[in-house]
Amino acid sequence: MSQGSNFVDYVRICCRSGAGGAGSSHLHRDKKTAKGGPDGGDGGRGGHVIVRGNSQLWTLLHLKYRKHVIAENGEGGRAALQTGAQGNDEVLEVPLGTVVKDAETDEIIMEITQDGETKVITPGGRGGLGNWHFKSPTNQTPRFAQPGESGKEEWRVLELKLLADVGLVGFPNAGKSTLLSVVSAAKPEIADYPFTTMVPNLGVVAYRNNKSFVMADIPGIIEGAAEGRGLGLRFLRHIERNSVLLFMVPADSKDIKQEYEILLSEIRQFNPELLDKPRVLAITKSDMLDDELIAEMKKELPKGIPAQFISSVAQKGITELKDLLWKAINE
Template identity: 75%
Template sequence: MADSNFIDYVKFCSRSGAGGAGSVHFRREKHVPKGGPDGGDGGRGGHVILRGNSQLWTLLHLKYKKHVIAEDGKGGEGGRRKGRDGNDVILEVPLGTVAKDAETMEVRFEITDEGQEVVLTSGGRGGLGNDHFKTATNQAPHFAQPGEEGIEEWIILELKLLADVGLVGFPNAGKSTLLSSISAAKPEIGDYPFTTLVPNLGVVPYRDEKSFVMADIPGIIEGASEGRGLGLRFLRHIERNSILLFMIPADADSISVQYKILLEELEKFNPELLDKKRILAITKSDMLDEGLMEEMKPDIPKDLPFIFISSVSQYNLEKLKDLLWQALHTD
């Protein structure tokens, strides 16, 4: 787990640059021995900026960056020359990155678009040179503004995967197998709990060269919303999905009971998740015949679209994609 390349949480100290001081300077030339004030303004301190990059899928490159420090602005000079602005520090982050204040946990903003840039920590303003302070009664001001101090703050970045369909289910429900069957993603697959330790994204091809994105979220267990198992760490990725595809294996003791437990965990974590569209896929259905399927239907929650599938035998996978596509494109 510690060696995983998927990092969805980082905390670091962000420090913007201080503004440069304004200049106290007077025009002095051969034939102008007592020229007026001409001190230039100081440059702005560098910002710390986040920029969206659709080619990134993890915050790994920021994991060991504990301090991010932008450059200070330079002081102003004579001849009304402005000091150089401090260089900004631009941190590229995956789409779906949320910036929070580490002390208050207040959400500052979210990066959702390619190339989107948002100032995380603003640089200090440069001070005004003495040229700004001349008046009719004080034509030779011997003072200028100092530059504004930079800001130092602790920031948390959290990544929430941007996907159209999120897979929700207990360990061993067949989520990874489904993703590998209908997309180019190759998640690790095994017959033991928590094979999936990190979320996996897959692009699912559809008819007429269309496609949608599916996310395999690590399995939920009872108590996940309180931090048991892997659930708490990854439940936030489900918040971004348009549709939740619940996956329950055909050999479960009770489909309705498992579905209820999954719903309860989602509700405890974030009640708004229950407002998302839901579809139920009953997996590993290659072991069922038509009679068994009919017998199981009374145990399926009412008013919930459902489909029997098998990723191994490809049973009903095309129909599942039709169902998902229709749900994605209807209000």
């Protein structure tokens, strides 16, 4: 199964929480008591709709076909001050890095970043109070109780931003998928034409002494992506979380420095804060270059960014690149 079919990073769901149960307006009666006081219990609260972080999940696929999530209503209160049962909550398990938004306003309501973290997205209605709450010196036997609060119905959008340590930034065909397939067990679709990668691919990269880090191949940024051209925006969103950006420019590019600047300006337009992240530059497809040419090209590279000439196919410079990335992640 290709990753394309099971990577879902956006779902829209209608969440309906349960209504609270009504309070009881019972008056106490038994063999000895013909006219007892009020003893109606409170209604139970309606079920919440809750999201819970789960580190074993990578996508929102399991929610893709759940258009409606409906929590149970609370039960009514009963005699002898018995509170009604609470309605069952509906819990949606989500991958870490999931953002919950209001579907109408697009406002971010919450973000789930930890395993087991639970947050209520649509609260259930409160149960009504039983009649014993309303007893007073002037009204010893109130014959009324509160109805339960109704539940809410709200549309929510769940969006996943990838949590990766390294995000690959480069034009289509810069060799990102090839690098990912060489350094990790990820098997992205690879071909010699632009836009092969239509979904982000995640790979775990093994490093020295059993350490590892996560690399995400974010589909190619094209000029104009920040204005939403192509698939740009959806994918630029994924870079927001990565702690290091690995810029990749092929060695046969007309002007490496210029291509790097274009990529940089795309990211600047999308979200200037991304420029605060550490950057590393990889010159890909450099198995054709001899040492003399590499020395010449080094003089032309952009200043102030650690760079490495690599060839994924010939496995050249890969270990040095991992060292640079590890250093950048852990600074």
